[in-house]
Structure formats: structure tokens, C-alpha cells
Amino acid sequence: MNNFTVKMPTTIQFGKDALSKMSVQLKADGVHSALVVFGGQSAKISGNLDRVLAALKAADVTPVLFGGQHGSKTGHQGSDWASIQEGAKKAAEADAEAVIGLGGSAVMDMTKAISFVSKHVDVNLGDIANQSLAGRDRLQTITIPTYPSGGSEADAFTEVFDAETNEHVSLLDLYPHYAYLDPTLTYSLNDHQTTQAALVAFVQQTLNYLGQGSEIANGMAKVILDSLINNLVILKQDLHNYDARGNVMWAATLTPQSLMNAGTDDDWMSFYVDQEMLQRWLNLSYRDSTLMVFPHWLKRIAIKNRANVEKFMLNIVFDGQRPAGDLVDVGVDVLEKQFTDFGIEMKYAEPQTNEQKAHLEDLLAEVAEADLQDYREMLQACIA
Structure with missing residues (x-):
């Protein structure tokens, strides 16, 4: 630790x-x-x-x-x-x-x-x-x-x-x-707002779970990640379930606290740099860009941090049951489908304008040459 x-x-x-x-x-x-x-x-x-x-x-x-x-x-x-x-x-x-x-x-x-x-x-x-x-x-x-x-x-x-x-x-x-x-x-939040809120908290809590070095921090993060998904399932059936809303609210409050990643070895806040890149490119909201880029960001960082991403995929996405095929690739597909099944648009479906195409190149100019192709693939994976 x-x-x-x-x-x-x-x-x-x-x-x-x-x-x-x-x-x-x-x-x-x-x-x-x-x-x-x-x-x-x-x-x-x-x-x-x-x-x-x-x-x-x-x-x-x-x-x-x-x-x-x-x-x-x-x-x-x-x-x-x-x-x-x-x-x-x-x-x-x-x-x-x-x-x-x-x-x-x-x-x-x-x-x-x-x-x-x-x-x-x-x-x-x-x-x-x-x-x-x-x-x-x-x-x-x-x-x-x-x-x-x-x-x-x-x-x-x-x-x-x-x-x-x-x-x-x-x-x-x-x-x-x-x-x-x-x-x-x-209670005034509709189904879509409630879903976005829970899943954004899920993404933010994942940044805590990816760190290595503290089984206590990882254990707390896993409890919250599982709770967010389980309570979102309840809210999809009963939007005003008090206990489910309470669990989501408390999970969201706890997520950015330093207690949640105390003792871990890495800072994954660089996610927000990648999220903001997608947001700036397609003029999306913070929540939309966060959820859309998340699975593909995991795939990108797995190139250099495979053990961290595999831990998340195995223990959170697949609940300890290793699937057939590449753990990261299959996990990205499953995670994207799970968010889609919850009603989240995971692909940008509008035709790209010439201005957007040019803007992408401007944004990629900020990326180191060695990482350029990985970033391009991550962003383009968000396009239908």
C-alpha cells in the first residue's frame, strides 16, 4: 500500500x-x-x-x-x-x-x-x-x-x-x-437523467478502482460500482424508489473523495483530458461525452496498462467469470452494450461536417506522435 x-x-x-x-x-x-x-x-x-x-x-x-x-x-x-x-x-x-x-x-x-x-x-x-x-x-x-x-x-x-x-x-x-x-x-429527474447520473458516477468510480496497491480502496470502489448498477436496474423499474435513489446519491458523493483511492498507485484523472477532447470535437455535453468515450478510453489505456483494465473487466464487468476471447476487447463490447441497453446513446449518429473533420485534426495535433493513432481510433470509435 x-x-x-x-x-x-x-x-x-x-x-x-x-x-x-x-x-x-x-x-x-x-x-x-x-x-x-x-x-x-x-x-x-x-x-x-x-x-x-x-x-x-x-x-x-x-x-x-x-x-x-x-x-x-x-x-x-x-x-x-x-x-x-x-x-x-x-x-x-x-x-x-x-x-x-x-x-x-x-x-x-x-x-x-x-x-x-x-x-x-x-x-x-x-x-x-x-x-x-x-x-x-x-x-x-x-x-x-x-x-x-x-x-x-x-x-x-x-x-x-x-x-x-x-x-x-x-x-x-x-x-x-x-x-x-x-x-x-x-425525484424530479426523469429516467434518462437518472440513468446518466448513475452511469457518470460509475465511470468516475472506475477511475478509483483502476489503481493498484490497496485492497481496501479497491474493495470499497467495487462495492460502489456494483451498487450503482444494481440500484440503476431498480430505478429503471421504479423511478422513485427511495432506497435506490439514496444509494446512487451517496455513491456519487463518495466517489471523488480521497478516501476512495487512498493507497493506490496511479492517478487516472487523465481520463478527463480524453473526455474533453471528444466533447470539444463533437460539441457534446460533459455527460454525453463521458459515457460515450469511456469504453474506448479503457481500450486505449490498456495498451500500456493492461493489468489495470483487465482487473476492471474481470471483476466488475464480468463479475469474476472470465469470458471467451480477449478480455479487454470483449469487455469493451459488453460495457458499450450495457450502457446502450440502459438507454444511453453510445455512438454519435449525426453526419460529420467538414468543419468537424478539420477540428479533429486540430485536436489530434495536441497528441504526442507515438500516441496519435491510438487517440484517433479512440475518438473515431465513438462515431456510428
Whole structure:
């Protein structure tokens, strides 16, 4: 087992009474005003925003609404820097003492960023990009996920995209102070959204499982991977099954925690470089590109890391029963079919434009010559 450091400073309250506990905590902390960050109309239509506002009223907290936040306006992963600055200014003008995020991962990221920037309103993104902000002054940060998938509601990373510079960066160690997880807040997700959320969490957890060196970390990752698939099967039959939604929500929250890969030997975060390449090429969403490229990314990395990928295929995809044929090749086909059977589009079916063909060559120009053919095959495998 390798050396490791684990940090999990976020206080997490899970259950149907999570928002009631938030009311108690806010009152105990003496919070009187809070900026409430949320996404689109779904927060209002679902009644989730009303539930949060009722919890704030019970705590005598005045809400300042900051809605319509969907993350990057250009479709890139991460929250939008201009919107973060706007929200921070609004929080500062209202003398908000807390920032509360209600929504998916982009809203969670925006909430964490606003809590910091509201105390440093003149900061430039380049001055804080990709560095630890631990211990720096910020507002109390509260996250309430309604689209459990990326785990940003309790992790250290805050993804930000600056449309002016076309730059995607991470702000580090902005753990929320509190996360309130209520599975009933996810009941507004339809079948496709629920499926995408569970499978994106599955992909992200796989990155933990691929590492070698810690049977404890691998064991925890396997339990979560199996649970995500088993509970997704239940949700395909009973969309509002509370226990199944709860298991998916908790799995998504745990997935990016450092505990999940503590003691393993490799960092597989390079997956996101490949995922973003497909996203940029075909102008796909983060979730679509993540699921579409995943099986083919596994095949690509198996060229140099075959033992890691075979471990995943044998123990997760085939549940310990080795199939006939090449384990990786057969596993890629089975995994792609499994995602397809769950209702995920695993091939880009639109005709490629000349612009897209040229863009592919521009993207491949970023790849080392020795890896060029492998990357080309990975990306083209995503085309119908």
C-alpha cells in the first residue's frame, strides 16, 4: 500500500429531514442572509426551491436568489467565471453570510467559487487557478444536490471555465462546510437523467478502482460500482424508489473523495483530458461525452496498462467469470452494450461536417506522435 493523505472536512447530513437539519445549523451559526444559487426552471417547477426557502424561513434567514445558473454557457465542463463574479458581487452587496447551492455539479462548483470570490471580489482567475485555497477567507458554503452524479457537493475540486480566455481551470480545497443530501430532491429527474447520473458516477468510480496497491480502496470502489448498477436496474423499474435513489446519491458523493483511492498507485484523472477532447470535437455535453468515450478510453489505456483494465473487466464487468476471447476487447463490447441497453446513446449518429473533420485534426495535433493513432481510433470509435 502506498502513502496517502485523506481529508473529508465537509459535514454531510443525509435523509428526508436533511433540510430541517440545515435550518437548525443555520440558526446555530447565526446566519441571517444567504445567497441561494440554483439552475433553471426545474428548481421552481419541482418544488425543490420552495422547500429550501421554507427551511431558510424556519431559520429566520433572508434569501437572495441567484437563479438560471447552468454552469459554463459554452457547454464546457465547469461553472462560468463571469457568472461567478456576478454572484459574488450580489452576495457581497446583500451582506450574505452564506452561499447555498441547489442543483447539479455545475451549481455546486459555482456555489463553492462564489463563497470564495465574494470575499475577494477583485481577484483574477489566473491568480487562484490550480492552487490550494485552503484557509482563505470565504462565506459559509452549503450544497444541496438535486442531480447526484459528480460528487462536487462534498469534494475539494471546483471546476471553472472562463469564456473570455477559453480556459478551464480548477480551484482547489474549497470543500463545502455542509452538504445536505435528501434523495427525495432527485425525484424530479426523469429516467434518462437518472440513468446518466448513475452511469457518470460509475465511470468516475472506475477511475478509483483502476489503481493498484490497496485492497481496501479497491474493495470499497467495487462495492460502489456494483451498487450503482444494481440500484440503476431498480430505478429503471421504479423511478422513485427511495432506497435506490439514496444509494446512487451517496455513491456519487463518495466517489471523488480521497478516501476512495487512498493507497493506490496511479492517478487516472487523465481520463478527463480524453473526455474533453471528444466533447470539444463533437460539441457534446460533459455527460454525453463521458459515457460515450469511456469504453474506448479503457481500450486505449490498456495498451500500456493492461493489468489495470483487465482487473476492471474481470471483476466488475464480468463479475469474476472470465469470458471467451480477449478480455479487454470483449469487455469493451459488453460495457458499450450495457450502457446502450440502459438507454444511453453510445455512438454519435449525426453526419460529420467538414468543419468537424478539420477540428479533429486540430485536436489530434495536441497528441504526442507515438500516441496519435491510438487517440484517433479512440475518438473515431465513438462515431456510428
